Amino acid sequence: MIDPTHQIFWFASRAFGIVAMLMLGVSVAVGLAMSGRLIRRPGVGAKLRHFHESATLVTLGLIVAHGGLLLFDSYLRPGLLAITVPFTLAYRPLFTGLGVIAGWLAAILGLSFYARKRIGARTWRRMHRFTIVAYVLALVHVIGAGTDVRSPWMLALLTGLTAPIAFAFSYRMLPASPIRSSGANI
């Protein structure tokens, strides 16, 4: 039996990464459900918006914790540059780099909500559509660099998150009526 105390920051970083992915997925799914008008009950929209905003802020905190805790890992010793600049970490640079990009993208797109008046609602809305890219990049990061990706529970978690997001995204992007949108008169 060995003492794994020296690995606590590594374990904590992984644990926060898992929860960050979960929270990001929930936030993106709620955002897509709102924009796609999947839930039309009166009063629910405001509650969902409130939850979406809160979940996004917590996700950003979890991403910071995920990267920040790695700084204290005595085995990896990444340094501030490696966790903030994409593709500079020695460990699986491509996939960890994509994770860094996903983190920055989530931060920029999430916090741009508070600069909506300055950048304009239309620009913000256009920007916000790219949130799905942050989710996809995070997913690729987990698949490529995640230690627990081969675990059945992790696969179940990723599938359970991605399937509703794929549905909500398709529902949002596809036209309501293909006949009307194509302009055909039948």
Next chain:
Amino acid sequence: MTRTRKPTNPRRHARSLYRTVLSLAIAAIVAAWLPFTVMYVTALHKPAASVAAISAPGAARSTTRVITTASGATRVVTVNGAAASQAIVPTPVAIRDS
């Protein structure tokens, strides 16, 4: 019929947001605690070092062992002849395979 939206008090909204964010943050920490504990307990019950002897026809004369060093690197050690009978006892070290 036009749908009217209730004017939201920014102060009330901020207070409500603070409450939801804090609740979600607590839930997230509790949720992170579970995988953390599982990882810690799994590491606690792992053997001190992974030593594997390659079974080959020449195994009696020479022994090849894979030793995980304290730095986490894997080292292959081959011992020939009489020395093979002497067991290579690696220092109990932590393994970073997860």
